[in-house]
Amino acid sequence: MSIAKLGYALLLRALAAVGGAIAAYGATGMFTTAGVMPPNAIVIAGLAACGAAALALWSSERTLTGIWPALLIAAVPFSLYAIGSWGQDECTVNHPPIGSAYNSAFSCSPVGSHALAVIGPAVTLVGLAMLVLDMRTLTRGRGGLPIGS
Numbered sequence: 844m845s846i847a848k849l850g851y852a853l854l855l856r857a858l859a860a861v862g863g864a865i866a867a868y869g870a871t872g873m874f875t876t877a878g879v880m881p882p883n884a885i886v887i888a889g890l891a892a893c894g895a896a897a898l899a900l901w902s903s904e905r906t907l908t909g910i911w912p913a914l915l916i917a918a919v920p921f922s923l924y925a926i927g928s929w930g931q932d933e934c935t936v937n938h939p940p941i942g943s944a945y946n947s948a949f950s951c952s953p954v955g956s957h958a959l960a961v962i963g964p965a966v967t968l969v970g971l972a973m974l975v976l977d978m979r980t981l982t983r984g985r986g987g988l989p990i991g992s
Contacts, residue, residue: 863913
């Protein structure tokens with residue numbers, strides 16, 4: 844694999860990682876005590892960056908295994924967050940905001956955190972499997988643009 848092809852392949856994976864990080868950052872505001880909110884502009888921008896990376900990956904490599912950075916960057920923190928709140932009951936919809944003024948006996952986790960505790964680890968496993976497949980693709984020299992081939 845040439846340096847240019849490898850550089851392009853890594854650039855696409857970096858774009859996927861940035862898109863995943865932006866989407867994950869925006870998604871933190873979606874899980875509230877008032878319920879699960881619809882995606883905001885930050886989530887949509889992150890998903891657009893991931894989509895652009897996925898299209899470029901597909902057009903150059905005919906595989907989408909290179910999106911593993913986006914999956915792991917989003918899924919691992921949400922998994923850890925949600926598994927940490929597994930022992931608490933979810934708040935009722937329209938519960939007052941969670942803050943330090945509430946006694947720990949009355950604490951609850953945001954709505955949707957139990958679903959994240961199931962979905963997050965599953966997405967993490969998918970991301971790890973894609974990482975293994977992607978490393979096989981890159982080490983065999985099939986990733987990137989067909990420059991000089």
